[in-house]
Amino acid sequence: MFEELLNGVEEMNAQLDNALRFHQAALNLRAQRQELLAANIANADTPNYKARDIDFGSSLKGALQGRVSKPIALATSSDRHIGATGLSTQPAVQYRSEEQANVDGNTVNMDTERAAFTENSMQYEASLTFINGLLRTMQQAVAAQ
Numbered sequence: 001m002f003e004e005l006l007n008g009v010e011e012m013n014a015q016l017d018n019a020l021r022f023h024q025a026a027l028n029l030r031a032q033r034q035e036l037l038a039a040n041i042a043n044a045d046t047p048n049y050k051a052r053d054i055d056f057g058s059s060l061k062g063a064l065q066g067r068v069s070k071p072i073a074l075a076t077s078s079d080r081h082i083g084a085t086g087l088s089t090q091p092a093v094q095y096r097s098e099e100q101a102n103v104d105g106n107t108v109n110m111d112t113e114r115a116a117f118t119e120n121s122m123q124y125e126a127s128l129t130f131i132n133g134l135l136r137t138m139q140q141a142v143a144a145q
Helices: 002-042 056-064 110-144
Strands: 052-054 093-095
Touching (some): 002 052
């Protein structure tokens, strides 16, 4: 009986881990995207600043498949050093295409940046709400047993 209970707890932990892995990756990417969008807004008047963003969908897909970007390249000073096998945790940052030419070379469009910032914020909050609901459900399931 104790072994069955222990197996049930381990299975529940594995299910919870799998359920949260997606949301953890999504939240991390949303936070990184929010930083990029905030930097774009902060540099709206900086000459020659190029607006940056990430492709959220492809970055999330890559993160879930265990490959976010290029392999980490480490400098070695000896042939006996072990090579890096990890992957970068940073998504591929892209420059946003220029919608309207500015005289100073800046490509930030404040309307686009504000809309993207607001949408990303709402999706971040929605993910947090979903995670809280999932954890609450799991907690109720454990308490019921």
